[in-house]
Amino acid sequence: MKVIAGTKYLYIRRERFYFRMRLPKRLGVREVRIAFNTQNLSLALQKLHRYKPYIQQLKQLVITSKSLDTSEIKPTLMKIKDAMLKQLSVNDIDAVIAELEQGYSNGAHAINVLGQTSLLGDDNKFKDELSYIAQATDNETRTIRLQEVIGGLSEADKWPFMEALSSMAKVLVGLSGDVDESGVNELARQLLLSKGFDANTSTLAFRVLVSKLTTSSKVKHELLQTIFEGDATAERQLQQLLSSNVTSPVSDTPPVKPKSTKPLFSQVYAEFLALKITKDKLSEKMQKSYERMHIVWLALTEDKPIDTYTKQDIGLFIDRCFELPRMNISPYNKMSWKERLNVDVPDEHLQSPKSVEQYHKWLMGIFSYAKRDTIAYITTSPCYIKRNFKARIRGIFNDSELLRLLNSAKNENTPWKKWIIYLGIYTGARRGELVQLRKNDVKHDEATNRYYLLITDDHESQNLKTSNSKRIIPIHNALVDAGFIEYVEGCEDRVFAALNNVEVVTGWMPRHMASLNIAPTNELDHIRSFHSLRHTFITKCMSAPEVNINLLQQVVGHEISSFGITSNYTHKVTNIKNLIPIIDAFEV
Template structure:
C-alpha cells in the first residue's frame, strides 16, 4: 500500500467520522443523556490513548482489514494506527464542540494523482465483482460457511434490486434509494411471497401495515456487509469512492433493551431445573456456569479447548481465541483472557479441563452445524432454552444464550465498574473501539479483582 493510498483511506474515514459527529450533535439531547455521552466519549479517548501509547494497533486492525482486505500485515498495522489517531482526533473535536467550541473539520484531502482529464475505465458488473469478492474471502478463510452464505445472499439481493449494473455506474442516489427500500422489504420473503424476486415482493407488500418488515438488526447486517464490499472494490481500484458510504445503520436501541438480565430468582430456578435434568451432559452443566460467571457468548463457551483453561501469571483464566481451525469469533475484540471467577474454581473447572482429553472440551455436535444457514451452537442452544422455559422463566427477552451476558454487564455496572473494563471482560465493542485480549488496557490482576466482585446465587 502506497503512502498516497494510505492517506486516501484515512481521509475518507476521517470525513465519514466527522459526518457522524455532525449528525450526533444535531440530535435532540436531554441533559442527563448528554452527560452520559460525554463520559462515554472520555472513556473511549482513554482507551485509544492507552493503546496508542503502547504502539498497539489491535483495536482498529479489523476495521483496517475491512477497508484494505488485500493489504500486507505491516500496511494494515500502519493503517490501523492512523485510523485510531483519526478516531482520537474526532473524539477530542466532539468533546470540544460539546463544551461550546466550533466543530473544526480537518481539511479535505485531494489526491495528487487525480486529474480531470482521466477517462473512467470500464468496470465489471456488480454480480461478477460480488462473486470475486466472496471467492477471495473464502480463499483467505475470512468467512465461516454461515457468513459466506449470508453475505453472498446480501450481495445477490443488492444486485437484483439495482438491476446488476456496472459497479462504476452505481451512485450514492442509487444506494440511498436501496437503503430506503431495504428497510421496507418483507421479512421471510421467500415464504411470504414464494417465487417472487425481492423487488416483486416489495411491490406485492406495498404499504400493507400487516406485513412484517426486516428487523433493524437484519437491515444493519445487510448494510454492514455491503459497505465492506464497496470498500473492497475501492481498495482494488474498481471504483474511486464507495457510494455505500451513505448507508447508515438503523437505530436498534441499546442492547440492554433487546435482552433482559436474569435476577436471583431466575438463576436459582434455572440451575435447580438444570441440575435435576435426567442424563445431564458435562457440556450442559459447565457451559451455563461459564457464561454466568464470565459473561462470555454461548459460541465462545462451546468452543473452549482443554488448553484454554489455564493459568496466566498465576491467575486461572479462560483463553477466548480462534487458534484452532474450527473456532470462530464474532469480532477481533472477542479475543481475550477472562480471569476465572472463584466459584468456577471451587466447582472444579480447572480439574475438569486438566483431566479431559486434549482438544475441544465438548462434543462436535454441540459446537458445529452441518447446515451453513444455522447457528453452529443451534443444538446446544435449544437444549439450554428448553431447560430455561421448563424452569418457569417465560419472559421472551430472557434467553439462555444472551441473558447471562447481560446479567454480568448489569451487575458490574451496578458496582460502578468502568465501562471499558466491562468491555474487556465481555469482549465487545464500545462505540467504534474494540477492546479485548490484545486491545486491553487493564492488567489481569485488576480484571480478576473485578470478576471476584460478581455475586451470583449459583
C-alpha cells in the first residue's frame, strides 16, 4: 500500500484507492482504513475531502485519549468510522431510487431526439469510440471512458458524437430483454458509492435496494421503449407508476419529514474546533475543556443532523448538566465518564451553575458557527433558552403532582415507564439502582409476609455508589396492590429488560412531566427531575411522626449518622421488620 504523493491519508493498493490513518497503540486499534472502491484518482480525492471533519475528530480523539477511560475510546472510534462509512438503512432506499428515477423521462426524450443516426455501415466515424465505451464493465469505468472520449473530440465532433451515442442507446434498449441481476447489483453498488454510502452487499438494506432497483429498471426499460415508439398513453401510465413508487398513499398519518441532508453535530463540531484552533489560536487547555464537554454531549444526546435539534433538546441537555458532579473532587475525579454520568450526586457535590453555563456557551458557539452566512447549515439557533445559571437546589414534588404521576402510571402501556414511576415514588431508590434490578432481587420474607427489594451489585453489570447503597427496601403495599409482583414474575432476568441505560429514564422524565403539566422547577425555583422522587420520598418520610432517622438512612442507602456509642448497635439493621414502619409511613 503506497501513499499518493501530495496527500497524507490517501493510499493505493492493486489500483484501488483507500483512506488510511495510523493511530497510537494506546487506542487499541492501529489504524482506520476505508476502501474508496474506485480506481479514479479524482473521485478518491473528492471522497477524501468529505472526510476532513472526521479526520479532525480522529485527531482530537488521539489528543484526549490519554485522559479517557480505555473502555470509552473504542466505541467513540467506531462511531466516527461508522459516520465516515455512512451506513445504508432501509429508510434511505426510496430517496436514493427516487432521485435516480427523476431523470428517466427527460433522459429518454433526449436520447430519442438525438438518436436519429444510423449505426449500420462504415459511415459511422465514431465506431471505435462507441465500442471503447460499451466494453466497460461497470458504470464508473464507463463514465471515465465517456469523459475521455468527449475530452478528445473537437468542438465540431461533440454534437454528432452525442447523436451517435444516443442512437446506440436506442439500439441497446431494443435488443435488451430481462434485467440482468448482476448488472443491477453493480448498479446498486455504484449508486451507493456515488451517494457516499458504504456499499456492503451482504446487508439486508442492500438486498432491499437491489430488489427495488430491479423493479425500477424494468419500468425504466419499458418507459424508454414507449418513448422511442411514440406511445404517449403508455408513457404517461409508466410515469405515473414511477411517481407512485416514491409517493406515499393518502392516509390519516402525518407525512414523514424529508431526511435532513445537513452534517451531524459531531461533524459541525469538528469544523468549529478546527476554526477555533487555526483562527483563534485556541489553547490546549481550552481544547481539552471543549472535548470534555463534547464527551458529555455525546453521552447524553443523540448525534444527529445539526438542523434537527430543537430548544427542547438543548434544554434537556442543560438541565441534565445541573445533575453532574464536580470533576475535581473525590471520588468523581477518579471515575470514568460512564460512572460520573450514572452516579447519584449529593447537592453539595453538584457542578456549580457557572460550570453548567460554560456548557451552554459552548453550544451557543457551535450553533452560531453553523448559522454563519458562509456556512448556512441552520437558519436559527436552538440555544436561546431560558435557564437560571445561579445556585440551583433540587426540589420535590407536591402531593398533587405525585398523584398526577401515579395516575399516569396506572394507565401507562409501556411496562418500564409504569413501574419506574411506581418504584421511584414508593422506594426512594436511585434511578441507576432501579434500572439494574434483577428478578432475583425481588424477594419475600416469610416472617413478616412482606416482599422487599435487595439493592446489590452481585450480578454482572450492577454497580452501587457506596457500600451503604447495598441494602434492603421493603416493598410498599401500594406497589403490591398495583400488580408489581405479578409483573416481576413474568420477567426472565432483568426487571427492566428494555432499559440498557439510565439516561433513557433521565431523558424521558422531563418530557413526561411536561405532558402532565408538571413544571421543571417549583415555585421556589428548585429544579425537578426523576431524582426528585428520591428527595420527595426522604422529605415525606422525615415528616412522619416519630420517624427513626437511622432506619430511614438505611432504607435510602445514606451513610448512618453518628449518635454516639448507640450508633454502633443500630448501624446496618438488616431485619426487615424494623424497616417496614419507615415504608408504611410513606403516603401519597
